[in-house]
Amino acid sequence: MLQPERQILVVFPHPDDEAFGVSGTLAQYAKAGTPITYACLTLGEMGRNLGNPPFTTREELPLIRKKELQASCEAIGIKDLRMMGLRDKTVEFEDDEEMVAMMTNLIEELNPSLIITFYPNYAVHPDHEATARAVIRAVRRMPESDRPRLYCVAFANNTVAELGNPDIINDIHDVREEKMNSMRAHISQTGWMLQEEEKRKEEGATAENNWFTNEHFYSYRFDEDFEDSF
Amino acid sequence: METVNLQKLQDLLNSFANKDVYIHLETTNGAYASHFDEKVFNAGTFIRNVLIRYELGKVTPDVPHRVGLKLSNGGWVYAQGITHFELDDQNRLLMAGHGYDGKLAIALEISETPFAY
Numbered sequence: 401m402l403q404p405e406r407q408i409l410v411v412f413p414h415p416d417d418e419a420f421g422v423s424g425t426l427a428q429y430a431k432a433g434t435p436i437t438y439a440c441l442t443l444g445e446m447g448r449n450l451g452n453p454p455f456t457t458r459e460e461l462p463l464i465r466k467k468e469l470q471a472s473c474e475a476i477g478i479k480d481l482r483m484m485g486l487r488d489k490t491v492e493f494e495d496d497e498e499m500v501a502m503m504t505n506l507i508e509e510l511n512p513s514l515i516i517t518f519y520p521n522y523a524v525h526p527d528h529e530a531t532a533r534a535v536i537r538a539v540r541r542m543p544e545s546d547r548p549r550l551y552c553v554a555f556a557n558n559t560v561a562e563l564g565n566p567d568i569i570n571d572i573h574d575v576r577e578e579k580m581n582s583m584r585a586h587i588s589q590t591g592w593m594l595q596e597e598e599k600r601k602e603e604g605a606t607a608e609n610n611w612f613t614n615e616h617f618y619s620y621r622f623d624e625d626f627e628d629s630f
Numbered sequence: 631m632e633t634v635n636l637q638k639l640q641d642l643l644n645s646f647a648n649k650d651v652y653i654h655l656e657t658t659n660g661a662y663a664s665h666f667d668e669k670v671f672n673a674g675t676f677i678r679n680v681l682i683r684y685e686l687g688k689v690t691p692d693v694p695h696r697v698g699l700k701l702s703n704g705g706w707v708y709a710q711g712i713t714h715f716e717l718d719d720q721n722r723l724l725m726a727g728h729g730y731d732g733k734l735a736i737a738l739e740i741s742e743t744p745f746a747y
């Protein structure tokens with residue numbers, strides 16, 4: 401487990417963003433009694449996994465994903481889930497100052513010692529990028545001595561080439577059940593992936609999937625900031 | 631949703647003609663398309679709660695279907711790749727194209743009341 405924290409703030413735009421990259425780490429903190437707030441910006445309204453034949457409609461999907469998000473938080477042990485009411489795929493088109501204000505308000509209210517979000521420019525999805533930019537900007541405006549730690553998830557194809565290897569590597573073997581349950585909670589999005597994992601095991605694969613062995617993060621590098629100022 | 635029944639869908643399209651209706655239209659190959667394959671040129675479009683009025687709506691017989699709406703002001707709305715449809719419990723005509731991979735490729739929806747946010 402990583403170092404003790406007073407309060408954790410997780411900021412991602414989509415239900416299921418928390419499941420893949422950080423649910424093991426969060427489950428460890430939850431078990432240790434660390435308060436965790438998860439600000440999830442959208443309900444993944446534009447998710448494309450509707451099945452064929454379809455199991456739902458474009459209009460019903462957000463209701464399904466909201467329930468999945470709540471179930472995932474329960475599996476992880478997150479007690480404070482904030483659904484921020486933005487719409488999937490539109491985050492980058494929101495007013496940039498208002499986005500920073502949303503993050504600043506959360507930080508002022510919660511006084512987190514650690515924030516987990518995406519790494520700007522290495523987060524692939526435009527919503528991920530917009531979320532990461534807003535969080536980094538809000539933290540940058542704080543006096544250096546007051547800033548919480550910032551662990552960022554990066555998975556763009558050029559991540560290791562440009563950022564090197566992640567500096568935070570967390571062994572999550574002890575919470576693989578919790579992580580599996582978080583991923584299962586998002587079954588509308590992860591069903592195909594979990595099926596593939598089952599098949600892999602049936603075919604005799606013994607190596608553990610690295611989702612269930614460790615999670616890794618990059619500490620945000622303000623000395624190599626993604627922009628000069630905002 | 632059920633797979634397109636031409637007569638049923640045509641009747642539903644007719645029932646929204648010559649009324650002010652809100653539409654939702656989206657087409658996408660996914661935000662991750664060029665992450666998984668750098669050769670994919672990623673394009674898509676999304677409009678929601680745009681008020682239109684059409685005088686003629688038509689669904690074509692070939693599968694996947696095309697749906698065209700001829701607007702009263704000379705404009706057009708057009709969607710290609712429609713496989714499924716339903717009239718939902720709020721009387722909205724939902725049409726969608728679900729790809730071979732189980733992912734939504736296109737959606738066209740028509741409603742007399744605005745879509746929720």
Ligand SMILES: [Zn+2]
Pocket residue numbers: 413414416417525528
């Ligand atoms: Zn996401």
